[in-house]
Amino acid sequence: MSARNWVVAFLALLALGPLVLPEFHITLLNYIGLYALVALGLVLLTGVGGLTSFGQAAFVGIGAYTSAYLTTTEGLPDFVAWVGVSPWLTLPAAILLTVAVAAVLGLLTLRLSGHYLPLGTIAWGMSLYFLFGNVSFLGGHTGVSGIPAISLFGVELKDGRYFYYLIWLMVLAALWATQNLLDSREGRAIRALKGGAVMAEAMGVDTARSKLVIFLIAAAFAAVSGWLYAHLQRFVNPTPFGLHIGIEYLFMAVIGGAGHVWGALLGAGLITILKQWLQDLLPRIFGASGNFEIIVFGLLMIFVLHRARDGLWPVIRRLAPLRGARRKVESAGPLGRRTKPAAGSVVLEVKDAVKKFGGLTANNHMSLSVRAGEILALIGPNGAGKSTLFNLITGVDPPTAGEVHFLGGRVDGLASREIARRGMSRTFQHVRLLATMSVLENVAIGAHLRGGGGVMAAALRLERAEEGRLLAEAARQIERVGLAEHVFDAAGSLALGQQRTVEIARALAADPSLLLLDEPAAGLRYLEKQALAELLGRLRDEGMGILLVEHDMDFVMGLADRVVVMEFGEKIAEGLPEEVQGNPDVIEAYLGGVD
Amino acid sequence: MDLQIALLLSQDGIVNGAIYALLALALVLVFAVTRVIFIPQGEFVAFGALTLAGFQAGKVPGTLWLLIGLGAAIAIVEVVIAMRSGALRRLTSALGWNLGYPAVAAAVVFLGEPVSWPLFVQVVLALAMVVPLGPMVYRLAYQPLLSASVLVLLIVSVAVHLTLVGLGLLFFGAEGSRTPAFSEASFEIGGVVVTGQTLWVVGASAVLIVVLYLFFERSLWGKALRATAINRTGARLMGISSTQAGKLSFVLAAAIGALSGILIAPITTVYYDTGFLIGLKGFVAAIVGGLASYPIAAAGAILVGLLESFSSFWASAFKEVIVFTLIIPVLVWRSLTTRHVEEEE
């Protein structure tokens, strides 16, 4: 069965549910829907984006309390009172307020690195929870009752069967939008957050913005869930929004499969049903005197994680292999290209660059320049400071002193995505590909700055024309480097040499004026090296400037127009390949210590 | 607020902070060696205190059954593994420990009469009952996930926490317990009464911290743990097994947790679920220390203790709001002052 058929079958079952299922199953499905919305946000935030949050329950709380307060409080001032007239008006209010709070918290805590972030989310999650309980106009610890039911076309959705459709409509909309978002230019940037942030920045992605975007989306989903909860339950008190529940949402996402949107649904469903099942079954086995549910539940979860640490969705995917996944890149028109500098003009100029790490001087007064239509090779023994110089030029690590000029403007001190925007693109010495993403998507990240489709447009699939052009461009670059048959393979499944080549394709997808290649030939076989040399030669002829770090002397000497030799962070020689080869200092550097 | 009140609040904050510091040290240790964020740390606090209280009430504490149960579970796992790999020779010691030790413990509890023994012996017995649970939990829950991501290990921790809290309720009931003080003495220092037990808490924490320091600096085992914490692969190449280091770190964590519980049981009531919030505050301190630095974690713990104590005076209803809100700027400051290296996946 194809993916589409699976989805259609799922939707059909979902739509038929209320007509055939017993009442309580509908109740459970309603709760599953509410939980799935929050878990979906966590899939985006934690599973895809790598940002662990324990605080989602607090966002659910803000959504629920906003609607509860507005619809039950009498005598509100006129400028807000009109919102409380109908839950349909409080829905946007709940989302807006939650997103606003999330924006403040996100700006404060998303910059937290490593393990500071999860603790940050615990901190504000706890603060908000205790705040709910201590604010008297929110009903304190006791809670707010008398929240009205939602009406649709004059029908009060008191019956769980009607509410079911409302909940699942929202869940499916959120699923659809999330799925779309992840399958887009912005989505690729989001997927690069986890383990690929340095690379993404070098391709022009504003990773801080991407983090905030997914944080706000997750908060909005939580707010919708809270709004639905308030009007389903028609009573709100602080307990459903505490840290324990926040942890449980994370639980659902991870058990289901935090890296997959359907994992959220699976996790929410599984945990809700499992708990229910244990509640029914255990008293019959152990008798009614003890409370064994939580113990057995915990043990089962440990067992599941031992067997499927990526969650259960990947396991299910393997059981039901998909047929007919998309295997073709639609042809599309070309992307705009930047104006290239005139051949022979200076593209890059490094002047007296110094880089110190503590007491260690990695680069000492390095100067070099690259012209359009020229290949400059940077060679030197291991540890000479070549990669440091690369990072310094591309803005990954700003220089301690000295200047870097690119296309006539100073770029030292700029963020790497800013430098990328000006037309510099690079590869990394240690391959930085997203192993589970396809080669095509990896390369498309390189073209990030050549598109402009926003998050909303992506979620609603309004940027498909541009997306088609981006993918077509990526496919063209993959073909150009000779990996056409691997377009849809996972990047991690390729041989190391091929992965380096994918990095080149990604850099080319940015349509750069200057290309920085860090050991592109390492791990390539002889014929592959020849092909690479041919490609680089062609690029040079098209007028591109290329700065190349390479150890393979045959490769370098056959290809480079000029060579710069580094040792101990300093330049020891510069010139034509044959000049450098004869330089006694260079021979000493490479063969030194033999005497 | 006058000086005396400030002094009393500081004393209270430091006593609580000392416990948080101990837990923070254990959390830092466990994380550094195994990458596990050990949420169930708090359960060992409760288990330690309530096991001791059980002995004093003349009951058989449920932790004994847990010890026997976990031992049996490990024995089964080891037998299955040994059968599959054919390495039956190594089985003897594993079975001896996991079946023999609980059997001996059970014999002591049932044949002896712990209720009539002196406090010190009861404490030792309670520790002997609870500490082995640490490495046993490691063996069953974490060892099979040696290479899993931090997130997965964290979720396993949550599951272990849920299980242990559930067992705690089953073993000890919902009501709390207290144990008699180690010392009934009290002193007056600068107009502030200091009880002997608070000195015990602060003193024991300080001694433990020094002992841990010496352990890590001087002993071979300690050095091995540090090596594992710094570089897992390197340590393995040097013949230090990750699982041995992991087990050892869990022994220490369980011992620190149980001892913390035994120390505070005379000054507060301990419940089956007391551990979570104490552990959480230890966790806060540990993170402030970047899950790497012991002195900063200890300082963070004292800070959390003081924050709590003073905010419960100013606005007791908002205590947690104040504590957790004030943690955020500390986190931001710590985050900005530590260099973050992108995790390579």
Add this chain to the structure above:
Amino acid sequence: MKLKPLAAGLIAAFATTQALADITVGVTVSATGPAASLGIPEKNTFALMPTTIGGQKVNYIVLDDASDTTTAVKNVRKMITEDKVDVIVGSTITPNSLAMIDVAAEAETPMISMAASARIVDPANPKVKWVFKTPQNDVQMSTAIVESMLSNKVQTVAFIGFADAYGEGWYNEFSKIAELRKLKIVANERYNRNDTSVTGQILKILAAKPDAVLVAGAGTPAALPQKALNEKGYKGAYYQTHGVANMDFMRVCGKDCEGTLLPAGPVLVAGQLPDSNPIKKVALDYTSKYEAAHGKGTTSTFGAHAWDAGMLLQSAVPVALKKAQPGTKEFRAALRDALEGLKNVTVSHGVVNMSPQDHLGFDQRARVMVKIENGGWKLQQ
């Protein structure tokens, strides 16, 4: 012989049929989570209840709601739609009970709450038509405390309570009555159930120099403030609430609680009631049953609230049975009417006289003042 109940349980798990005419009582209690110390004795009590009422078999379905409102509501929905219960009993705590009202009322199923707040049966809410409760209102208990304080010449009082619905409910009611009777509240402090220290709150109370301190907590956690105050040398009077009325509290608080006064249901001191008091017999019947099953000194007043819910049903069900068959909408309505019409029913906590305006039905006989003396409860006349 552990296997026997296990096997029996497994068989029961697969045998789901039951006679249609049985009466089904759906119970949700907070047997885990923060309110577990209240919920567990309640849960235990249902096992002691009669299995037939008026010749009809009664099935009790007892579920745990983990002190969580969402789970409580889910439990109620399950019991109503799956088990077709005739009546709901629960939950242990106020927020859960409040959240359940809408569901019970919409399904037209009577509900008997075991939580404290008067808000649960507030007659201003039309849905409360379906809701009854067995524990004394916090208003009633607050009044008893205020009266006792005034008669002991207390003029200023400090309040320290749980930072949850229990402490909040008590403060709201107690402060209203105190203000009315010109009793001055000089401090209002909160603490969490499993806080390890209340030094900050205690210092603030001491600074306010109150004549008496009221601790509003349930079970053993209520001992912490009193022990801390004693340690710091507080010499005034101590009051606790009926939430502490179990022997575990006494075990933990020990000699620090000597002389403490609290209001409680008469069941707590059943043995000391005069023989003329009809409650004595009923209350002793419960305590002896409970202690036979769980050991001496294990009774708590919370379990007795559950017992009383059972007793209300034992009085009301026979009336309702005359009108309709269990398992029907008509039976539920008849049961509701019968509950509302209960007059002079003696339960372990008092004597119940229901009316449309009063779905609790207790009078002054439902509370006594108790003093802690020599590690036991002493009835105050």
